[in-house]
Amino acid sequence: MARFIPNIICSLVLLTFLIIIVINNSKKGVPMQEFVKRRSEISKFSTDIVNVRETPKDAWSIYLPxxxxxxxxxxxxNGYSRIKLLVLVKSSTEHFHIRSFIRYEANLxxxxxxxxxxxxxxxxxxTLNKEILEESRVYGDxxxxxFMDTYRNLTMKTIMGYRWSSEHCANADYLVLKDEDYRFNFRNLFNYFKSQKEKDSVFTGHLIKNGGEVIRDPKNKWYVSREEYPQKTYPPYFPGGANILSMAIAKKLASNFHLVKIIKIEDAYIGLVAKALNITLTDSKLINIKNCExxxxxxxxxxQI
Incomplete structure (x- = not known):
């Protein structure tokens, strides 16, 4: 029995040492990226349940997994020599039929x-996450x-789109960000691209040149509080239906969202970020926001869809 006593003592010393290390590490805290990752694995993590005021704005806008x-x-x-275009479609979760129709048009x-x-x-x-996962398995797109797929989270969706494009499609030349109900004439669009002398400066759409007045009525769909945005008007911006821009500008936006406080009107928010970065928005008369006549x-x- 006596010959086992030193081994027992060594084991106890080692266990005590490990406990001290664990306690010290727990006091140091966890990086935001790792914290968000763990939260997402534990529960349904969405901006609807995040206390934004207690979460750094860059983490809230960028690090949600x-x-x-x-x-x-x-x-x-990679290695493709012709013009390369990424089209990002802001889609509602339940619109399986619209996504199918857009894929059908793309194949034509x-x-x-x-x-x-x-x-x-x-x-x-x-309710539809399993069906969406299966759709993703079939089409991979x-x-x-x-974050919850709600109208008030469209800014999150837009930020995600820019972030994803800069991470996983940075080899594209141009980016289109559009709503589901917009149709593109790609022949005309590619002719437009070919006419550009400075492709990296392209950022065009149907421009609201004077920005527009901020709506303060809480019952209104586009309500923004003074706490969220204190100014009376927005800077120039594109209504969210269809934006066309170079990947160079898309990457610049994606890496600088932390500079501007988020508001829940996504098109006005992109206008705010563009203003902060001195990015010029240009108006295009070739984008019809009314109809396809x-x-x-x-x-x-x-x-109409």
């Missing part, structure tokens, strides 16, 4: 099939964020 993250969609762009577009990649941006659903002349138009 993806629930679905296809990383190889743009791999075929043989002329630019190798030049265009289409990705759908979704948030979380309360869905990026889903860990002159589709053959337009770059993009809004249609």
């Amino acid at each position: 993806y629930l679905i993250n296809p990383t190889s969609i743009c791999d075929s762009f 577009n043989k002329e630019f099939k190798e030049s265009i990649k289409t990705v759908f941006l979704l948030g979380q659903s309360t 869905i990026v889903q964020g860990s 002159n589709f053959h002349k337009n770059i993009a138009c809004r249609r």
